[in-house]
Amino acid sequence: MGFPPISSLSFILFLFHFHSTISSSHLCAPDQSLSLLQFKESFSINSSASELCHHPKTESWKEGTDCCLWDGVTCDPKTGHVTGLDLACSMLYGTLHPNSTLFSLHHLQKLDLSDNDFKSSRISSRFGQLSNLTHLNLNCSVFAGQVPSEISQLSKLVSLDLSDNEDPSLEPISFDKLVRNLTKLRELDLSEVNMSLVTPNSLMNLSSSLSSLSLLDCGLQGKFPGNIFLLPNLKSLDLSYNKGLTGTFPSSNLSNVLSLLGLSNTRISVYLENDLISNLKSLEYMSLRNCNIIRLDLVSLGNLTQLTSLDLSSNNFSGQIPSSLGNLVNLSNLDLSNNQLVGPIHSQLNTLSNLKYLYLSNNLFDGTIPSFLFALPYLQYLDLHDNNLIGNISELQHDLLRLLDLSNNHLHGSIPSSIFKQEQLTALILASNSKLTGEISSSICKLRFLQVLDLSNNNFSGSMPLCLGNFSNMLSVLHLGMNNLQGTIPSTFSNDNSLEYLNLNGNELEGKISPSIINCTMLEFLHLGNNKIEDTFPCFLETLPQLEILVLKSNKLQGFVKGPIAYNSFSKLRIFDISDNNFSGPLPTGYFNSLEAMMTSDQNLIYMEAGNYYSYFYSIEMTWKGVKTKFMKIQSTIRVLDLSNNNFKGEIPKVIGKLKALHQLNLSHNSLTGHIQSSLENLTNLESLDLSSNLLTGGIPTQLGGLTFLAILNLSHNQLEGPIPSGEQFNTFDASSFEGNLGLCGFQVPKKCYGDEAPSLLPPSFDEGDDSTLFGEGFGWKVVAMGYGCGFVFGVATGYIVFRTKKPSWFLRMVEDKWNLKNRKTKKNAGRYGARRN
Known part of the structure; x- marks a missing residue:
């Protein structure tokens, strides 16, 4: 039995219909x-x-x-x-x-x-x-x-x-x-859109159907309309990081559908008591970081059992962690950092088995780190830095950790081997515990996703693992400073690495500076100071295009600092410190011509940090205005040039006046000769100038008095002479700024300038018709005639001595001082006369 017969026309119509169906379903216009x-x-x-x-x-x-x-x-x-x-x-x-x-x-x-x-x-x-x-x-x-x-x-x-x-910006209209x-509209997100000109009252017209409103960091200022909190369908509201935003979080009638509330870094007053918190049964995410909290019942937070994220950081909470937080079994993120919480970290957190992020830093916790924290099955981020924790670091019970920051505590012992098995670890920060000991295992190079490694300010010994030079192309921060590491700097820095911050300061490293560092083309910060490195100046570093901070101080470096050898050498350098070495020859004038970042001021007041997702701020310790100071954060605006304690010779080049953005210039303890350059008057941002302990001669340029920000001046122990300029900034400096210059005179030093207390040659009451007013009562023409005669004899005699000895410098200096004094007084009187006229 077969199919019924079909005509050719029917078959063609069937195919056309089939093709049309396919076309209408798939083929786009x-x-x-x-x-x-x-x-x-x-x-x-x-x-x-x-x-x-x-x-x-x-x-x-x-x-x-x-x-x-x-x-x-x-x-x-x-x-x-x-x-x-x-x-x-x-x-x-x-x-x-x-x-x-x-x-x-x-x-x-x-x-x-x-x-x-x-x-x-x-x-x-x-x-x-x-x-x-x-x-x-x-x-x-x-x-x-x-x-x-x-x-x-x-x-x-x-x-x-x-x-x-x-x-982008959004105009009020x-x-x-x-x-x-x-x-x-049900969902509106304008976060980071500049709305600084928009009046918050404009938000009152938002649709009642709105379920999600996100206006983070929009520059909003003024009082936020409270009725927004009462929109019936509002599930998500985030107004964080609008520091000028005020108003009051309502104390009643809140919608119980609210699942996300973000008011961090605003000035909106938050008043949350027991009954109000109990109403927020749907709340899953609450961020009140650095908020204007008037009252918040921490104990009642235990009723918000749907919470998955809770951020109460930077709010000055005190006391212990309330045990009721143990009820929040759905929490995956808990941030209580930057408060004043005390006591040991209790086992109430042991029930939070879903925690992925735990931030308890910058509090007053003491005791040991409870081992259950290292056993939380999903924990990825653990930050306990800046507390008073003691004891060993326990072994981790899983391998999911991405961040571990235990810095600035009082921990001791060695790094547990389980840390080297954390294959996803991106940041390991154990700095400033002082008592962590042992060698740094080469197993650390198994952490191939590591971006930040900071083991500084501890007691680690042995040599640096050579694999640190090339074990990961993701590493951006390597800080091993202030330990007892020996051996040499790794010579294996690989091409295309991501290193931005390299700090090996304060160890016992020897040998030479590896030229392979030039492969670190993203390097911004290099600190190799306070070691035992014996080498010449590593001029190859000038080819690093992003280098902003270079510190090589307190080593055994020697020879001339020649350069530049490349175009745009050190053009981004902001801090250049090669002090306390054995460099010789003239000052590196060539580099002064290429330090472009020191010639222009940076108006962006930001802190230097690594460019990865984890906020790691650069820090440095240096002599600032004569005092050893540790900067936990480095402003990008700072400019420092320190070539002190070397054997540099010759004159200070005029070109140094190009470095107009300098805040601190230290050329002390060298063998510099010649005069102090008047071009230093161009350094209008200068706050500290130290030229002490050199062989500088001549006078102090009066132009330095125009440096209105100059707070520290040290010209001591040179061969300067003449009067110390008066007025402006010079009146703020004491004797220590000028001691050891026997030729200087002025009120700051024991030697008074000749004629300082003499009356003005042309007092304002000058009267041509009465010579008694010029010389004082009872002092007439006879005395003048006697003086004239004696002066004539003295002048002839002195002229003869000068001619015979051919050493008139003492006489010329005396006459020049007298002439300068006369000129100053004449100008002063002329100024008074001009002021009266005007």
Whole structure:
């Protein structure tokens, strides 16, 4: 038995219907495909544009294929129009121009361009033409400029995310239109959009359907409207890091659907008592870091059993950790750092088996570190630094740890071997415990994801593991300073490493400075001071393009400091300290000409830190204004040049006056000769100047008095002579600034300047008709005549002596001092006369 017969025409109609069905389901409209391909061609693919992704979605976009099947593209199954475009994390790099074919896709309903790099493109007003959009996400894609008011035309939007871009701004008029017109909004994220001109009261017009509002770090100032907290559908509210934002968190009628509350670093008054906390039964995330907390019942926090993240850091809480926190069994993140909590870390935390992040740093905890912390099964981040903890470090019971910071405690013993098995570890910081001992095992080089390694200020001994030079291309911080390490500096720094901070200061290292350091092309901080290194000046370091701090002090370095040998040598150097060595020859004038960062002031008051995700601030100890000082953080504005305690000879070059941004200049304890350069007057930011213990001659330039920030001046133990300039800054310096210069005179030193107390030659009451007023009562013409005669005889005799001895310097100096005194007094009187006239 067979199939019934089918005519040829029927078969053709069947195939056409089948093909039409397939087409309507899959084939996109030709104009849509063309627009997408042209959009793709306007960008390049760059791995740095999307740091967390490694799959560019547009790779699957091929001409001649169905665009509805392309990665990230969604189509209407009937019309073939593109309705959704998800290009999040696609490594797109380039400018998004207003004439982009993206804006011809008028049927788009969902558009996600987040986590790409659009190179500070403006957010185009043409986004407002995509009138069917319900979801628009431009998060973290390096957009800049003003947010266009045309965004408010997207009346169908239910989700808008413009957060984490290149400081875009939102004008009050545009924001007002946005909140009035987008009445269907459920999710709004404008974090890091500059809204400093927007009045917080404008937020009162937000839709009652809003479920998520995120305005982190927007520069909002003024009183925040309290009714926002009472929106009936609000589940997520984050206003953190708006330091000028005030107002009061309501004490009643809070919605019990609230799951996220972020008020960190605001001045909004938080008043949470028992009953109010009990209402927040849905709360999963609460961040009140550095907040204006008026009252918060820590014990009642135990009722918030849905909490997964709790941040109460930087709030001056005291006492012990309340045992009720042990009820928060769902917690994965707990941050109680920067408070005044005391006592041992009790076992109440033992029940928090879901903890991944535990931050208890900067408190007053004492006792040993409880072993149960190292047994928490999911723990990844443990930060206990700056407490009073004692004892050994226990062995870890798992291998999930990513960060371990136990620095600034009183721990002792060796590093447990289980730490070297933490394959995901990115930061290991055990600094400043003083009693940690033993050798640094080469097993540490098994930590191939390590980015920060700080074992400084301990008692580690032995040699540095040579593998530290090349064991990981991810390591950005290596700090082994202030230990008892011996041997040599590793000579195996590999190409393409990520090292930014290298500190081996204060050990017993010998040998030479390895030229392989020039492979560390990202290096910003290099401190090899206080060792026993015997070498010449490592001029190859000048080729490091990012180097900002170079300290080689207190070693056995010797020879001339020649240079530069390369273009742009040390152009970014901010701190240059080669003091306490045996360098000789002239000062390195060539380098003075290339220290560009010391010629211009940096107005950005930021602290220098490693560029990885873990906040590691650079620190340094140096002599600052004559006192040994430890800077826990280094401002990027600081400029220091210290060449003291060497054997430099010759004159101070005039070119040093180019270094206008210097804060501290120390050339003391050398063998410098010649005069103090008047070009130093150009160093208008100078706060400390030390030229002591040299062989400098001549007078002190009066121009130095114009250095209005100069707080420390040391010119002692030279061969300076003449009067110490008076007025301006010089009146603030005592005798110690000038001692050991026998030729100096002035009120600061024992030797008074000749004629200091003599009356003015032309007092204001001068009267030509009465010579008694000039010389004083009872002093007339006879005395003048006698003086004239004696002066004539003295002058002839002195002239004869000068002619015969040919050594007139003492006489000329006396006459010059007298002449200068007369000139000063004449100018002073002229100034008074001019002031009266004006």
